[in-house]
Amino acid sequence: MMRGRSSAAVAIRREDGGILLHEEDLRQQFYTSPITRWPFVRGLVLLWDMLILGSRIMMFSGNVAMGAQSTGGSPASSVSSSASSSASLSTSPVRPAQAPQPPADTHPQPTSGAVAVTTAPITTTTTATLPGVRSVITESHEPLAGGGRLVVTLLLSLGFTIGLFFLLPVGLVALARPLVGVGWLSLTLEGVIRLALLIGYMAVIGRFAEIQRVFQYHGAEHKAINCYEAGDPLDVTHVRRASRVHTRCGTGFLLIVVVVSIFVFALIGNPPLAVRIISRVVLVPVIAAIAYELMRLGATYYRFRVVRWLMAPSLALQGLTTREPDDGQMECAIAALDRVLLDDTAQAPVRVA
Secondary structure, eight states, X not given: OEEOSSEEEEEEEOTTSXXXXXXXXXXXXXXXXXXXXXXXXXXXXXXHHHHHHHHHHHHHHHHHHTTOSXXXXXXXXXXXXXXXXXXXXXXXXXXXXXXXXXXGGGSOBSSOOOBOOOSSOOEEEEEOOSTTOOSEEEEEOOOOOOTHHHHHHHHHHHHHHHIIIIIHHXXXXXXXXXXXXXXXXXXXXXXXXXXXXXXXXXXXXXXSHHHHXXXXXXXXXXXXXXXXXXTOOOSHHHHHHSOSOOTTOHHHHHHHHHHHHHHHHHTTOOOOHHHHHHHHHHTHHHHHHHHHHHHHHHHHTTTSHHHHHHHHHHHHHGGGTXXXXXXXXXXXXXXXXXXXXXXXXXXXXXXXX
16 A cells, blocks of 8 residues: 555555556645644544544455455456546656655655545556556556444454553553552553554564565565655566565554653553553553654654664564565555555645654
8 A cells, every 4th residue: 555645555466467556645634734734733633534534445355355355357348438537557757767865754655544435436457557567457447445434443453452552561561560660660661562562563463474575565665765766767676676664654653652752651650550551541542652753753854873772673673574575566566656646746746753
């Protein structure tokens, strides 16, 4: 899944070997509002945005895997006159052989922002001429899942995340209070437990074959983005050579959240257990906003040695959530990235972060 300045796209490998490409426009007014560009506010906006679209995309890909989602028909029968408003994938984005690196806050992202669902299902089958992509690409503009099912999914996901990584450490430290007291040692222990749970969770789920495949696609996203930002041709050969570590990865963001939480919770001290539990839930947005700004600064000034040293742990953690992708997975990443780049060249730049 890739997010550009004007659209978000996801490419899904179909059972017949083709690629199903879904694209949606970003809600421009959502990003052009001055408030959403304020420091600390913009991180919360994009994080919430990412949660919503990420959940919808996972539900969409699950429907494709189960055959419940339309995956297109023959070229003759599936082409609709209403599809003429979409740019064809048979043409790569207009850019020089050595593409100039765009500003740090307008790079295409392997995550996505808010979207406006298109109303009319459109499916167009084309033979892709993207460099190194040999698969037939089917474009789908069917609305993604939403409504009550999405709300339930988000509530369950957020509840599980907050319970496991924020409330459980509080409970464990409370049990150990006779040994560690109520000072900095208890706060540090809470942070260490939170970090151990995060690393352990990633390591455990990474052992499942289905999740490993997801992590391969995650690696393909990073490789494609790194290839583009390096100014190399966006084809399988060059994407394969790129790194699967990226400074703006959500995995690194989670590590920054853990570190920031230690200092934020220290400001509260050690109130009664009930107050501590409430604070861990209420302050999650505050911690996420601070962590986003720190990650953004790190990506912007990564050229400095001290910043690279500070970011080394978060980049190393990406080894748990990325795997080396195969050529087919890199083709999907190229197709999604090329689609959002194509739209970015056709529309005026919009500052999204």
